[in-house]
Amino acid sequence: MILQGRNALWIYWSCLCVLIVSLICARSVNAATPQRLRVSDNGRYLVTDKGEPFFYLGDTAWELFHRLNREEAELYLSDRAKKGFTVIQAVVLAELDGLHTPNAYGHVPLLNDDPTRPAVKEGPDNDYWDHVDWIVQRAEELGLFIGMLPTWGDKWNKKWGVGPEIFTPENARIYGRWLGRRYRDRAIIWILGGDRNPENDRHLAIVRALAAGLAEGDGGAHLMTYHPMGGSNSATWFHKDSWLAFNMFQSGHSAFNLPNYKTTLALRDLMPIKPVLDGEPRYEDHPVNWKQGKDWFDDWDVRQAAYWSMLSGACGHTYGNHNIWQMYEPPRKPISFARTPWKEALHHPGSAQMGLMRAILTQRPWYRLVPDQSLIQGNELEGADHRRCARSIDDVFVLVYLPTGGSLRVHWETASREEVQIWWFDPRTGRIHDGGRKRPGESLALRAPGSGRGQDWLLILDKVSAGLTPPHVAR
Template sequence: MKALVTLIVLTLFLSRMDGTAADLPRLKVSENRRFLVTETGQPFFWLGDTAWELFHRLTREEALHYLDTRARQGFTVIQAVALAEVDGLNTPNPYGHRPLVENDPTRPDVREGPDNDYWEHVDFIVRAANQRGLYIGLLPTWGDKWNKKWGTGPEIFTPQNAEIYGEWLGRRYRNAGVIWILGGDRPVETDTHREIIRAMARGLRRGDGGAHLITFHPVGGAGSAQWFHTEPWLDFNMRQNGHGTEFNGRYEQTRADYDRTPVKPVLDGEPIYEDHPVHFDPARQGHSIAADARRAAYWDLFSGAFGHTYGHHSIWQFWSPERPPVNHPLLPWRQALHQPGALQMRHAKQLLLSRPFLTRIPDDSVLIPDRIPTSVPGAGRYRFVATRDTAGTYAMVYVPVGRPFRVRMNAIHAERVRAWWFSPRNGRAQSAGEFPAAGEQAFTPPDPGEHLDWVLVLDDATRNYPPPGQP
């Protein structure tokens, strides 16, 4: 009875978000179950950024600066957490507000009057993001609030209150441009953990009437499919391939989830961040660079992912010198906004959208293995991967290192193939000639230098596709 009364009270605090997402189309899973599309069937490229502490740490002015920057850089999704990781329950936001009354998920701290509670700050940021063409990948909570494997906690969720909280959140953001991301970097270890996630999903569906897609953000090295692949509420799979730099054992798992049945879209929602301690071991392996972030993006995308999430180690925590650092951030967050990896992510989006998008499949058989396969297709940081469309009108090979390789030209179903070199570093394309669509053909990247990756693009010459990366 108490829970019912609480829910009735909560519903009185209906969203101030009405009309927020008027200019953002709703998203759905494509008919072939591999991609996300708009309600009219247009391809949607998820280019995400991990801004986990966005609602908790930034002022409104800072949030607008962040959102304006990411919108200009071509991002489409901002991943942020309502009940944040870094003591998000007890450390107030910049305006002195906390999200819950007495840390009770059935009692969000909402107050009468404008701009005087935590949730109105969240409303402001969600609305501002939507107005800039950005969807919010909204995590209802970070995972240490239901499984204190690590982090500050405390554990506050049960299956009962998770459903109530989910319904309240779903109602509040029913009309906003959001995508629900359950979980929050914690393992699902018990039946209670599973029931908390399922209950929150039920609540969200009831609250928003099914208006938004739902996925699950897993622990590092895992994917949502590991626990919830067949659950009807899970619209697409999210992986956290995590903060290593090797294809083997990490980014190859994107293809493993792509191959699961029933078919569901797959996305890497947390790859290695730029400027992050590699494998959390800076003393031995240093910090990652833009080349590491680029490799992760193309490995994931060419292995079947429908989009990609970028991250920067200073951005997720919005670190600045007056704050305690988490795991050795290198730059203040405002400076980190302009790191090269962030600027280069849009090139991958533009490349893939310049060719038929919804028929694209992973296909490493385009590549011919070398006499020594660890050279081509390679291993570790030096793995080549390939993708093509089902009609055979184009194929692409991601080339992480400047060594020669060979491809099967009959991957293109035509008489002649027009070849291009596309740079993931600057988004420019240059002609690589025309060839018969038969037999094998050797290619050598234009510049064999270290960390100078390339994409070989092969087109059916009769299609007259634009240069790669151009609309």
Template sequence: MKHETSPKLLFWLLLAALALASYPPAQAALPKLKVSDNRRFLATEDGRPFFYLGDTAWELFHRLNREEADRYLEDRAKKAFNVVQAVALAELDGLNAPNAYGHRPLVNNNPLQPDIKEGPNNDYWDHVDYIINKANSLGIYVGLLPTWGDKWNKKWGVGGLQFTPDMAAAYGEWLGKRYRDKGIIWILGGDRPVENDEHRGIIRAMARGLRQGDGGAHLITFHPPGGAGSSQWFHQEDWLDFNMRQNGHAVDYTGRYDQTRADYNRTPIKPVIDGEPIYEDHPINFAADKQGHSTAADVRRPFYWDVFSGACGHTYGHHSVWQMWATHHQPINNPLMPWHEAIQQPGAAQMQHGKHLILSRPYFTRIPDDDVIVTDRVATSVPGAGRYRFVATRDSAGSYAMVYAPLGRAFKVRMNKITGPTVRAWWFNPRTGAAQRIGEFPSTGERTFVPPDPGEVLDWVLVLDDAAKNYPPPGQIQ
């Protein structure tokens, strides 16, 4: 006997198929992350290097629809980013202004009542799920902030919610359980200072709740306000796996980016990363009328300043992208272009060259060492100051060294920092990722190198290798 499918049943089957198709395909979970054995870096659970290359996408969950989120994440994956930093309870009125589908995260702005509805694609958290799944499917971890800082510190807040320690612990436990099996790095805080014991208690309770919910599956750090670091308040805390700085929206080395080295030198040893350096196309020092807007060069310099000073990775940002600005949104601090144009700005693509450079040499033995550079008679020339500070890093065993030159100025290096008898020297171009061989020299005395564009404000990296190691050209990962 022949059975016919009713039109109504066909309709509902089609809807179900479309709902399933809207989710990224299932894949093996991303490897768990841990702190490396020497406590300086991050690694996968099987011990492989994990160079954290992040992008600030604070409003990702709140402002983008799924098609837009796909476009953003696919672009970042192509550019070798492996972390995107985004906020669950977003800064820009994330409690009351609905997401792209008209959904809000909480019932009556109560963190003990996430607004959950039956079925897929029906609520705010379904959208967060989709984006996290999509990111993970592309090999990207989500640096997930449970809330922006104005929800626990009212200094810059707009009202609607004030966490207590009990609320923070319960919300953290719920969030930890929901994303226990996802590729997540927890980032507490959110650009606000910790001013008193009440604030400390809220952050500690949130960390405790996350640990309870995810069973310790994910690393935890803290995103501080500009010019500060998590170490200022929480360095001794067991839950803080690695330090995060916000060296912020300045362009000079001293007073901001030199603080990465200060955190590197703290005890007990913990990895450190700059989670918010100056964004591309951002008003410099929030004073565009006096200093204009930053460029790709301004965002490249902090990468090398931070990483060569011991950071375990780096975070890029663009002023339009963090706020996912489009013309129908209220702009914050005069973004220059919509987010979907800004993702193609040159600084974003140039970050991957630095990542590949670091991964092309032994990873876990790298240390900061500005003593590779010979101080000039005029020290403000070399190693320099302001925007033009030189920095250096090397292998602790002496198999390689690297010097970042932010401009085409001649400088001297100590060749005996390389332990082998012969040094193979290269220029690495941070703008293109290309390497050119200079030659081979004895590992004795001091030697002057002149970048390929002398006198120009174009940055270069000098790479010195023990020739016997026969390393590949800088930036080529074997």
């Protein structure tokens, strides 16, 4: 019995050791080979290297590398990962004097403002790039991609801001090659531009040289896009460039109810087909049109922009908070009237509600949605009340976003003789309201559970015969 017990104990420990070694090896392999992204075969959305649809839910943390130390970066990244974000958009050569004002550890990125001379020192954890490495790796461990901007736009088209302009087509390619090589094995999406539009041939040459250098450095491992100024989009200059994997636009912060769905629809119709998303919509807690006063964008504005664009065929969406992109906290000088310390702003409701949006949309094959306003009967509403409608390509389910609730009539021709299950999703709380079942006939007359500003609702219509799982969101 003793021998048998010892043998059993030996077998147990042997198996446990094998398991531990296997887990360590698996972790090492995963660390060395992070997930890759590519464009879907139909050109409408992004997929992982496993072929799984990838929901791009971004957050703008432009000053992440420049202003936060590692403890702060951990706080920020962990919060965004828990809320369901998948991409963090951050800038290597940052906007707020990123060339000359040191990072949290006293380091600057370049020697003498020369893009061909990154300030890399011997040894671990003692330069600017070591800190960027740490953040990129930590994000990857949390399941996040870094949407990495190699530089803010003022370094090649100052126009406004700090600058200085340091890029030429020649050094942009060298810098891109170095950067691409350094991060070729990390979970990265390259985002060129940096809130600037090219205004001449030299600017175009710089951007294209940077793209070429990145591709040479990473061997084409990562997707690329372009972040333009407010009211602009990447397709204007680069749609037919092979390096531009998907289009990004910035609907911006200049007014309430900016109809970003119009840009989404327009870019979706371009040939060749490429995915599209709003990479900088109205930020939560941002003064409308940059004017200090009573008008500030809130979480309703955030939700309105997000659902409008998603139901118009976007491959994802980016959230932003005015305090977080700049990592504002006293005694730092607030940019454009920032008023909330960033650690407090982490808890503004809009960010969690973006996670709820991703959760509800991924309850159904969102990537198979087709914009279809024809399902809404009657005169279409404009401005704040504008509803957006999309149906699945196989006509199994329909989604309608009502930014101010109220009533509507839906004529779903392919379901006119079938029973339809009605659900109302509250995008503020994630609660699901069961609206019962109806047989549409000519149309469905429906009324949301509430109406008015701040009372937005997502209507979900399912064909009962399809046997879809009732929507549910863990809150």
